[in-house]
Each structure stands twice: as structure tokens, then as C-alpha cells.
Amino acid sequence: MRIFGLSFNVIKTLLTTQYAYMLEYRIEIALWALSGVLPFIMFSLWSQNDVGNTFGLNDIGLARYFLSAFLVRQFSVVWVVFSFEEDSLSGRLSPYLLQPLHPLLRYVAAHLAEQATRLPFAIAIAITFFILNPSSFWLPSLPQLFLAYLSTHLAFSIAFLLQSLVAAFCFWTEKSSALERLIFVPYLFLSGLLVPLSAFPSSVLKLAMCTPFPYLINFPAKILSGMPVNISSGFLAQILWISILIPLVNILWKLGVKRYTAMGA
Amino acid sequence: MQNNPSDLIVVDQLSKYYRVANKQPGFKGTLKHFFDRKTYDVPAVTDVSFKISPGEIVGFLGANGAGKTTLLKMMCGLIHPSTGLVDVGGFSPQRRQTAFLKEITLVMGQKQQLIWDLPPMDSLYVNAAVYGLSDNEAKIRINELAEMLELGEELTRPVRKLSLGQRMKSEILAALLHKPSVLFLDEPTLGLDVNAQARVRSFLSEYNKRTGATILLTSHYMADITALCPRVICIHKGKLFYDGDLDSLAISLSPSREVKVELKTPFSRDQFEKYGEIQDLNDRFVCLLVSRDKLTDVVSNLLTDFDIIDLEISDPPIDQLIGELFIKGEVN
Numbered sequence: 367m368r369i370f371g372l373s374f375n376v377i378k379t380l381l382t383t384q385y386a387y388m389l390e391y392r393i394e395i396a397l398w399a400l401s402g403v404l405p406f407i408m409f410s411l412w413s414q415n416d417v418g419n420t421f422g423l424n425d426i427g428l429a430r431y432f433l434s435a436f437l438v439r440q441f442s443v444v445w446v447v448f449s450f451e452e453d454s455l456s457g458r459l460s461p462y463l464l465q466p467l468h469p470l471l472r473y474v475a476a477h478l479a480e481q482a483t484r485l486p487f488a489i490a491i492a493i494t495f496f497i498l499n500p501s502s503f504w505l506p507s508l509p510q511l512f513l514a515y516l517s518t519h520l521a522f523s524i525a526f527l528l529q530s531l532v533a534a535f536c537f538w539t540e541k542s543s544a545l546e547r548l549i550f551v552p553y554l555f556l557s558g559l560l561v562p563l564s565a566f567p568s569s570v571l572k573l574a575m576c577t578p579f580p581y582l583i584n585f586p587a588k589i590l591s592g593m594p595v596n597i598s599s600g601f602l603a604q605i606l607w608i609s610i611l612i613p614l615v616n617i618l619w620k621l622g623v624k625r626y627t628a629m630g631a
Numbered sequence: 632m633q634n635n636p637s638d639l640i641v642v643d644q645l646s647k648y649y650r651v652a653n654k655q656p657g658f659k660g661t662l663k664h665f666f667d668r669k670t671y672d673v674p675a676v677t678d679v680s681f682k683i684s685p686g687e688i689v690g691f692l693g694a695n696g697a698g699k700t701t702l703l704k705m706m707c708g709l710i711h712p713s714t715g716l717v718d719v720g721g722f723s724p725q726r727r728q729t730a731f732l733k734e735i736t737l738v739m740g741q742k743q744q745l746i747w748d749l750p751p752m753d754s755l756y757v758n759a760a761v762y763g764l765s766d767n768e769a770k771i772r773i774n775e776l777a778e779m780l781e782l783g784e785e786l787t788r789p790v791r792k793l794s795l796g797q798r799m800k801s802e803i804l805a806a807l808l809h810k811p812s813v814l815f816l817d818e819p820t821l822g823l824d825v826n827a828q829a830r831v832r833s834f835l836s837e838y839n840k841r842t843g844a845t846i847l848l849t850s851h852y853m854a855d856i857t858a859l860c861p862r863v864i865c866i867h868k869g870k871l872f873y874d875g876d877l878d879s880l881a882i883s884l885s886p887s888r889e890v891k892v893e894l895k896t897p898f899s900r901d902q903f904e905k906y907g908e909i910q911d912l913n914d915r916f917v918c919l920l921v922s923r924d925k926l927t928d929v930v931s932n933l934l935t936d937f938d939i940i941d942l943e944i945s946d947p948p949i950d951q952l953i954g955e956l957f958i959k960g961e962v963n
Contacts, residue, residue: 379760383746383753390748460709461744461806464737466729467761624711624725627649628704 372471380472384479392483399487402439405432406495408560421565427593429502431562433495434514434587439559440488441481442522442582446473447546450533455540460628470530470619477526506590513597514590520604521582527611528578534615537622552577558584562593578607639813639845640683640706645715647701648672675701677869678715683847685812688839690860690877691849694957698869699849700817706847707737707815719813733762736811740821743790743802750787751801755808762809769808776804780834796827803831807838814838816848820855832858853953867957881946884956887920892933893941906933915940 388395409432413425423431450473453459462469496503506514528549535542554560556579563571563584574580581604588595651673654664676698683689691699704710706717708724708731717724722731745754752773759769777786780800785793793801803819816835820828836859839846850856856863856877863880865873873880890907894915903909906929907921921929926944933939 373760373763375765376760379757383749383757386753387746387749457739457742458744460704460739460742461737463709463727464707464732464735465758465761466732623727626710628709 372467376467377475380475381479384475385482387476388479388483395480395483396487398443399440399484399491402436402443403491405435405439405559408432412561421562423562423564423593426502427591428562429495429499430504430591431587431593433492433502434590435559435583436495437488437492437590438514438518438521438583438586440484441518442525442586444477444522444525444529446470446477446526447529447533447536447543449473449476450530451536451541451543454536457628459626463623463626470615473530474526477522481522504592506592510589510592514586517581517586517589517601517604520601520608521586524578524604524607524611525582527608527615530615531611531618534618534622537625553579553582556580557582558587562588575603578611581607637684638682639685639687639720640847641716641718642682642702642706643680643716643718645676645679645702645705645717646674646713647676647698647705647710648674648713674869676705676866679866679869679871681864681871681874683845685845686839686843687862688835688846688848688860690856690863691847691866692856692863692953693849693866697866697957699866701869702866703737703815703817703847703849707735708732709737733809734811735813735815736806736809737815738803738806738817738819740799740818743798745790745798745801745805747790750789751793751805752786754790754805755786758805758808764809772808772810773804776807779837780804781830796823796830799823799827799831800834803834810842812842812844814844814846814848816846816850818850819848820850820852828852828854835859865953865956882923884953885946887922888926889945890919890921890926890930890933891941891943891945892917892919892937892939895938895940898937 409429412421413428421428450459453462459469462472529546532542532545532549535545539545556563556574556577558580563574563580566574581600585595585600585604589597589600649672650670652664652668652670654660679698679702691702693699701710705712706719706724708719708727711725719731720734722728722734724731724735745751746757755773756766756769759766759772764772773786777783780803782797782800782804785797786801786804790798790801799819807814814835819835820831823831832855835846835848838844839859846859848855848860861876863873863875863877864871865880887908889910894917897914898917900909900912903912903917903919907919907925909917910920911918919929930942930944933942
């Protein structure tokens with residue numbers, strides 16, 4: 367059986383090995399999961415200032431949105447640019463380039479394994495949130511959960527491709543993590559991590575919707591929290607961004623490896 | 632350069648230039664480097680040509696920065712040549728086609744592909760899957776190679792807990808799991824103790840005999856080269872300046888041999904001057920440097936003319952000769 371041109375055995379072995387590797391760092395991953403509490407800080411800030419109505423949400427809606435944003439973030443967080451840069455500078459990339467497997471697929475496996483490791487911590491944090499805010503408790507329906515799961519994975523794919531695009535600049539600049547900051551700032555403001563996008567003026571919102579960022583947090587979080595959202599246009603936009611980014615990453619990668627100098631190896 | 636169908640590797644007028652930035656020291660230099668960065672091309676390999684037949688073991692010799700590793704990296708497809716051609720088994724390495732990648736491997740001393748926090752076995756199964764080996768094939772292959780490399784329970788211990796020698800052997804195992812027919816080895820014994828070096832060398836020799844694999848090797852340890860490589864390619868400042876067998880290189884580097892004689896009774900210096908250049912004379916011991924073409928006659932005369940207890944003929948150490956060669960930059 368082959369999935370995306372890869373044999374099931376490759377996928378299974380990569381994922382199980384990476385999962386074993388991530389379990390070696392379970393404390394670190396728990397801390398990473400805890401460090402992603404920005405949506406809760408924002409929730410606390412907005413709810414105390416009673417601006418929920420401005421966002422078109424009551425306190426319960428606001429709480430559910432930010433918990434959903436936290437969960438979506440946990441399963442769509444990407445760090446490929448940092449790993450890739452380190453591997454590229456230390457020479458670890460060299461053996462990967464000489465194996466019949468695209469090096470980026472190793473990073474995909476590492477991210478998926480890390481997501482699996484984060485799962486129990488994310489659930490524990492969600493339970494704690496409900497204990498502290500019992501009125502915000504809700505259980506999404508199965509179709510809602512499925513759509514949220516799907517859109518979160520598509521969000522992860524977009525984020526991964528965006529960072530891979532930046533990571534490929536390592537072949538030119540060596541320190542491409544500095545370029546990642548250029549993505550991080552618009553990501554922070556336009557993804558819905560700090561504030562639901564409904565809070566934006568319509569002109570800014572229109573502009574934001576032309577970027578990939580609202581589909582990284584806002585769209586999946588709205589599905590999960592049960593807020594009204596145009597599901598078909600959201601998924602269409604996610605697929606569109608993936609279709610644009612895949613060939614771009616491919617082209618940049620092919621141009622980049624020609625410049626690879628195998629530093630440190 | 633005419634290609635012979637029996638050549639496995641053809642390198643033709645290969646060159647590689649690296650673009651580097653030049654920065655002057657001090658604050659002024661830093662500002663200048665920031666606003667007006669000056670870059671220039673540094674030649675790492677210049678116009679190198681040679682051919683290698685299947686099953687050969689070839690050693691690449693050269694001082695640090697000579698260009699031998701760059702050459703190896705171009706041959707395995709890791710870096711793209713600036714100009715010239717490389718052909719490995721009918722493949723253009725830099726295209727990194729799957730069929731090519733399945734035929735080669737690269738081992739770099741002290742650079743690891745094994746996952747640091749997991750036992751080597753986990754990395755081995757990843758490699759097996761990547762190269763399309765079934766679990767059963769992988770098991771057989773791991774056992775076979777582990778036996779040759781004298782690896783046992785080390786394979787189930789975390790890599791970080793292994794000694795350098797055990798780690799290197801595990802790296803070699805991981806690199807050879809898919810039965811590559813061309814091995815690119817860059818300093819495979821770097822940092823290993825004498826015993827571990829000897830074990831890696833004997834493994835490589837055995838692997839070459841068993842599988843007929845072609846081995847291209849760079850090493851700073853002459854013992855690796857003398858034990859494994861009948862043919863050597865010397866690179867100096869990016870250029871090829873010797874390609875041939877190691878014995879001929881030793882002869883051209885040192886046309887004389889050392890003859891050490893232990894005598895029953897002491898003799899004076901002038902009695903030995905006609906036999907060769909006296910290197911050392913100490914009571915009953917004398918060391919002479921004798922040209923190779925006169926060696927048989929000189930030894931025969933010494934045995935006739937003197938009462939000799941012991942006689943030893945040797946070459947000057949090859950590493951000493953190669954060291955002199957790099958300083959000199961040319962072969963006689």
C-alpha cells in the first residue's frame with residue numbers, strides 16, 4: 367500500500383521511530399504544550415475588559431473560541447525551519463540528501479509524532495480549563511469534530527509548507543530562521559490567535575482573508591467551537607493555499623540543493 | 632577523455648569553486664562587511680580527471696583543505712560541480728535519482744545519521760524501510776553486518792551511550808544496510824583508537840572481497856591507506872598530482888631504501904662509504920641509504936665483506952614521505 371508515493375512500511379517506521387524519539391523528550395514537550403497558552407492569556411485579557419460583544423461573542427463563546435484556538439495551535443505548530451537550519455549547518459542534512467526519501471518527509475514525521483506526544487498534555491490542559499470555567503464546557507458533535515480535525519491538519523500542512531519555503535532559503539542565507547520572523551508577525555495578528563478575526567474592521571478582514579493566515583487558526587477554531595463559519599469556502603481556501611505552496615516549495619528546493627555546499631560535513 | 636565501458640566512475644575535468652565573503656578585522660571591517668560585502672570564488676577542485684574500475688579501493692590523499700572531500704562530495708552527488716563531468720555507473724550523481732542513491736553510500740567520520748537518543752536498531756529499521764527492505768531482509772542483513780563488525784547488544788543501547796568506536800561501526804552498518812556497490816568514505820576512522828581503526832579497516836577489506844564493492848576513501852591515517860588502497864590519488868591545492876599505485880608512489884618519493892646492519896666487531900666510517908650514504912654509525916651498528924637499483928649488489932657485498940649478526944632492509948615510513956610530498960607539492 368502506498369500513500370502519497372510512500373510505502374506504508376516507510377510511513378509506519380518513520381512515525382513509530384519519531385514517536386519513540388519524542389517520548390525521550392516528554393517533559394520538554396509538556397513544557398512546549400504549556401508554553402502555548404497565549405490564547406488563554408488573550409481570553410483572560412478580553413473577558414476582563416468585557417469586549418466580547420465587540421467581537422460578536424459572549425463570554426462563553428469567547429472562552430470556547432480561545433480554547434479551540436489553543437487546541438488547533440497545539441496540532442498545527444511547526445518548527446521545521448529551526449530543525450532544518452540546524453541540520454543544514456551541522457552537516458546532518460547530507461546523509462538525508464543521499465537517501466531515496468525527500469528530507470522534508472522526515473520533518474513531517476517528526477511533527478506528526480510530536481503532535482501525538484502532545485495529545486495527552488493538550489487534553490489535560492483542556493480539562494483544567496473546563497474545571498476553571500465550567501460554564502464554557504461543551505462537546506462538539508462528531509461531524510464537527512471530524513471537520514475540525516481535517517481543517518487542523520490542512521492548517522498544519524499550510525504552516526509546514528510556509529516554513530519549508532522559508533527553510534529552503536537556508537541554501538542561500540544559512541540563517542533562514544531570521545526570515546521566519548517575517549511570517550511569524552502576520553501569523554500572530556492575522557491567524558486569530560490574539561483575537562477572533564470578526565473583531566477586525568471589514569477592510570482589514572478582507573485583506574487578511576487573502577492571506578493564508580486566517581486558515582491556520584481562525585477557521586479550524588471556529589469549526590471546533592461551533593461558531594458560524596463558511597465551511598466550504600474555508601476548506602477550498604486551505605486546499606488552494608496548499609496547491610500554491612507545494613510547487614513553490616518544490617521549485618525553491620530544487621534550486622536550493624544545487625547551491626548546497628554540505629557545510630560541516 | 633574516452634570512456635571505457637568497464638569504468639565505473641569517470642571524472643572529467645571536474646572543478647568546484649566556493650563563493651566566500653572576505654571580512655577585514657575590526658569595527659571598520661565589520662561595517663564595511665555589512666554594507667559592502669565583498670565575495671570571491673575560491674577554487675576547491677580544479678580540472679581533475681580520473682577513472683575508477685568496479686571493485687577498486689582507491690585512497691584520496693591530501694593535506695587539510697586540499698579538495699579531496701569536495702571531490703568525494705561531488706562524486707556522491709551531495710554538491711554540484713561548477714564545471715566538468717562526473718559519471719558514476721551511468722548516473723549523473725547530482726541528479727540524485729533513486730536508482731543511483733540505492734547503489735551508493737557516504738560515511739563521514741564523526742558525522743552521524745543515527746538518532747542520538749535511540750538505539751542504533753531504530754535508525755537501522757528506518758533505513759531499511761527507506762531503501763525498501765522487508766523486515767525479514769533487514770533482519771538478515773543486520774545480523775550479517777553486525778557479525779562482520781562485531782556488534783551485538785550495542786545495537787539496542789542508546790547511541791549516546793556508545794563509545795566512539797561502537798558508534799562508528801553502527802554508522803557503517805547503517806550506511807551499508809542497503810548493499811551499496813559504491814562506498815564513499817570520508818575519514819571513516821577519524822578519532823578512533825588503534826584497535827578500532829584496525830577493526831574498521833579489516834571490515835572494509837572483507838566487505839570489498841565479499842561483495843566486490845568499489846571503495847573510495849579519504850583518510851589522514853596512512854595506515855588506512857597502506858592497508859586498504861592499492862591505488863592512491865593525491866590532491867594538492869585542488870589539483871590532481873599523482874594517480875597510481877601506492878608502491879610506485881613510494882618508489883618515486885624515495886628512490887632509496889634503508890639498510891641497517893649489526894656487526895660482530897666495530898668498523899670505521901670510511902669502510903662503509905663505498906656502499907651507500909651513511910645515515911647513522913654507532914659502534915657495531917650502521918644505517919645506510921642505498922639506491923634501489925644497487926640494493927642487491929650492496930647487500931651481497933656487505934654479507935661477503937663483513938661478519939654480520941643481523942641485517943634489515945626497510946622503506947622510509949610512507950607517512951613521512953607523503954608529508955614531505957605535501958610540503959614539496961610535486962612527485963619526482
